[in-house]
Amino acid sequence: MSPVETSASKSNKSVKNKFIFIAICVYAFSEAQTLDINALRMAQLKQGSNTLGNSGLSTVTQTKAKVIVDQAIDETKYIVGPGDEFNVNIISSEDIFTYTLAVSPSGKILIPSVGIVHLDGLYLFTAKERIEDSIQKLNPSAKIHILLSEIREFKIKVIGHLQQPGLYTVTPVSRVSDLYQEIMSELELDDIEAQETEQDEEKDENDNEDDINDEELNYPELSRRNLTILRNDDSLKVDLLEFGSTGSDINNPFLHQGDIVLIPLMDHIVGVFGGIKIPGDYEFVRGESLAHIIKLAGGLRPDADPNKIQITRFTSPTEKYTFTTTMADANTIILSPEDHIMIRYEQDYKRQDIVYVKGEVKYPGVYAIDVGNTKIGEVLEKAGGYTSKADKTKLFINNKSISNIPDREKNRILIIPEENRSAEEKSYIKARMLTEKGTIESTSLDHAQSLMELNVTKNDEIYIPENFNYIEVLGAVSKPGRYPFSSHLAYSDYVELAGGFTDTATRKRFIIKAGTGQRLPIRKSISIENGDTIFIPDRLEYNRWILFKDILATLGNAAALIVVIQNAIGP
Numbered sequence: 294m295s296p297v298e299t300s301a302s303k304s305n306k307s308v309k310n311k312f313i314f315i316a317i318c319v320y321a322f323s324e325a326q327t328l329d330i331n332a333l334r335m336a337q338l339k340q341g342s343n344t345l346g347n348s349g350l351s352t353v354t355q356t357k358a359k360v361i362v363d364q365a366i367d368e369t370k371y372i373v374g375p376g377d378e379f380n381v382n383i384i385s386s387e388d389i390f391t392y393t394l395a396v397s398p399s400g401k402i403l404i405p406s407v408g409i410v411h412l413d414g415l416y417l418f419t420a421k422e423r424i425e426d427s428i429q430k431l432n433p434s435a436k437i438h439i440l441l442s443e444i445r446e447f448k449i450k451v452i453g454h455l456q457q458p459g460l461y462t463v464t465p466v467s468r469v470s471d472l473y474q475e476i477m478s479e480l481e482l483d484d485i486e487a488q489e490t491e492q493d494e495e496k497d498e499n500d501n502e503d504d505i506n507d508e509e510l511n512y513p514e515l516s517r518r519n520l521t522i523l524r525n526d527d528s529l530k531v532d533l534l535e536f537g538s539t540g541s542d543i544n545n546p547f548l549h550q551g552d553i554v555l556i557p558l559m560d561h562i563v564g565v566f567g568g569i570k571i572p573g574d575y576e577f578v579r580g581e582s583l584a585h586i587i588k589l590a591g592g593l594r595p596d597a598d599p600n601k602i603q604i605t606r607f608t609s610p611t612e613k614y615t616f617t618t619t620m621a622d623a624n625t626i627i628l629s630p631e632d633h634i635m636i637r638y639e640q641d642y643k644r645q646d647i648v649y650v651k652g653e654v655k656y657p658g659v660y661a662i663d664v665g666n667t668k669i670g671e672v673l674e675k676a677g678g679y680t681s682k683a684d685k686t687k688l689f690i691n692n693k694s695i696s697n698i699p700d701r702e703k704n705r706i707l708i709i710p711e712e713n714r715s716a717e718e719k720s721y722i723k724a725r726m727l728t729e730k731g732t733i734e735s736t737s738l739d740h741a742q743s744l745m746e747l748n749v750t751k752n753d754e755i756y757i758p759e760n761f762n763y764i765e766v767l768g769a770v771s772k773p774g775r776y777p778f779s780s781h782l783a784y785s786d787y788v789e790l791a792g793g794f795t796d797t798a799t800r801k802r803f804i805i806k807a808g809t810g811q812r813l814p815i816r817k818s819i820s821i822e823n824g825d826t827i828f829i830p831d832r833l834e835y836n837r838w839i840l841f842k843d844i845l846a847t848l849g850n851a852a853a854l855i856v857v858i859q860n861a862i863g864p
Contacts, residue, residue: 360444362466368418371465374550375400375413376445382438383428393442407431417441449548453556455515456480468545469520469531472554480512514559518576522546523553532578538589561630565590568597568636577630584623586634593620596642605633648749650676652757653683662749670745672755684760686823687808688735688744691754695731727810736808737822764821766791768829769798778823784815787827794829803828 373396381392381404394402400413402424410427412420421439428437448460451472457479463472520531529546536545548554561577563586570591583602593599599620606629607613618626646664651657655677662672669690679685703725706718714722728734735741749755762778764787771792784802788794802815807824821827 360464360466363468366417366441366466368421369416370547371417371441372549373412373415373417373420374445374447374465376443376447377412377441378443378445379424380440380442381424381428382440383432384436384438385432386434395443396445404428447550449550450553451476451556452553453515454513454558455556456512463548465547465549467548469522469548469554470533470536470545472548473517473520473533473556476556477515480515516557516559516576518578519557519560521555522548523555524549524551534576534589563628563631564633566633566635568594568638570594577628577632581628582624583618583626583628583634584620586628587620587623587636593636594638596639598637598639601637603635603637605635607631646751648672648751648753648755650755650757652755653680653759654678654757655680662751664751665748667749668745669747669749669755672749673745673757679757682759683757684823686735686738686741687758687760688733688741689756689758690733690744690749691729691756692731692750692752693754694752695750696729698730700725700730734808736806740808760823762823764823765826766829767826769795769831770829771795782821784821784827787821788829795831797831799830799832801830803830 375396375398377396379394379396379402381394383390383392392405394404396402396412401409401411403409404424404427407427407430410423412423415423424439425437428435444464444466446462446464449463449472450459451461452458455476457476461472461475517533518535520533522529522531530544531546532544535541559576562574563577563581564574565586566572569587570593572590575586575589583604587593602618602620602623603615604618604626605613605615646662647659648662649659650672654673657676660672660675669688673679702721706714706722709718711719733744733747735744763775764778765773765775766787767773770788771794773791776787776790784804803812804815804819804821805812805826805828807822807826812828813819815827
């Protein structure tokens with residue numbers, strides 16, 4: 294063989310050897326991956342993972358989270374800890390695996406064929422990166438999907454002057470308001486149980502002891518605005534009232550494992566009244582401004598005067614002073630304990646004075662008036678005037694605001710025994726019984742028309758009744774009852790309609806006016822109007838024997854009196 298051929302042969306052998314070496318390396322690397330995947334598969338089978346035959350696909354049942362959250366978890370803020378569970382999905386070239394892994398009490402998880410990974414105290418996105426890095430070290434080509442599937446529960450310490458301090462169970466997505474609500478619910482249940490227990494027990498005869506037991510049930514109110522979270526070397530202030538008003542999460546943060554929540558008793562208050570949307574007493578917070586407390590109280594009412602805000606402040610336990618400020622300076626005024634804030638109203642701000650129109654008008658309802666200038670007739674004109682069924686002779690006006698004013702004269706007379714009342718006092722009571730305080734009633738068509746020129750008063754109730762054409766004939770007539778009214782008929786005509794007088798009729802004739810209730814003797818000058826009542830009294834029936842005895846008794850008394858007088862005068 295020539296030297297050239299020998300050299301070419303050696304060169305071919307060298308290339309062949311290199312090719313064989315590369316093939317062996319690729320095979321070894323592939324086999325290593327296969328072994329690692331097989332190890333993962335065996336670990337999964339040992340853990341009870343479900344695979345579908347030879348397809349190499351795992352089935353996973355998606356379950357609903359047990360914890361209710363107010364928003365999706367922020368992976369940059371959620372801190373992982375013992376009890377959290379992860380769903381880890383690994384997709385390789387040969388198989389798919391899904392694991393449910395829980396963080397151990399020591400803060401670690403065990404990934405089959407990978408090892409232990411420490412996660413305690415890491416933010417969620419960092420924990421997921423650490424899990425992914427640990428798996429990819431052994432299987433760089435695998436695709437990895439990680440989900441936080443279950444949220445852990447843990448205990449935090451609650452301290453303060455509450456009835457049941459101690460440890461409470463929360464989650465990383467629990468806010469301070471959730472914990473506070475749980476505590477308040479327990480307090481309410483305790484109060485109910487205590488009251489039921491006290492009712493079941495026999496009552497002590499000593500009233501003082503009963504008073505002490507009652508005081509024990511009235512536990513002081515817990516603070517809602519001065520809560521504190523002790524977290525590591527820091528402290529966070531919590532104001533649940535401001536959270537409810539503004540929705541600011543700063544005043545209602547998530548709870549962390551290891552937090553200590555301090556809930557004190559309510560200490561000082563600030564009163565806000567007047568032109569404010571939610572007047573009342575509010576818990577005092579040190580450093581709070583006037584503008585801020587007004588905002589928490591719902592803000593100013595539309596009729597509030599922003600330039601007249603009075604604040605009464607204590608300078609000592611008993612001494613105080615009052616100063617006036619405006620909303621323009623409200624941000625610079627810092628409140629003090631027990632401040633009383635009074636926000637004045639704008640005088641007559643968009644004031645609507647109204648009256649109520651009811652009954653037989655075309656458009657009954659509530660109408661605005663100009664007090665002192667609007668007449669009754671103008672109001673009825675606004676209401677469309679009378680309907681066809683209206684009784685134009687009747688007009689009733691009532692005012693509850695006036696009727697609620699005490700009638701001191703009536704109250705004074707009612708205190709006096711009836712037999713000791715003067716004639717004027719009896720007459721006043723009679724008049725008040727016939728006319729209710731604050732009312733006006735028309736007695737005739739002319740009277741109703743004259744009332745139209747009177748001014749209405751705020752809150753007047755104007756009522757127009759329906760017209761019923763009738764006259765009542767009562768008493769000593771053959772057929773008493775109701776008869777149709779006609780302006781053409783006289784008194785005698787109605788008596789004739791009623792069948793005429795009976796044998797027991799007296800010579801007295803009365804008409805009772807519907808408008809006033811007055812009983813008047815019938816005369817030609819008195820007109821009969823719709824709704825009036827004609828009354829003919831009956832003669833009283835006497836028992837003759839009783840009448841005879843009464844006459845004898847009277848004569849006997851008279852005779853005895855004559856004898857006494859004669860004896861006194863002498864012979």
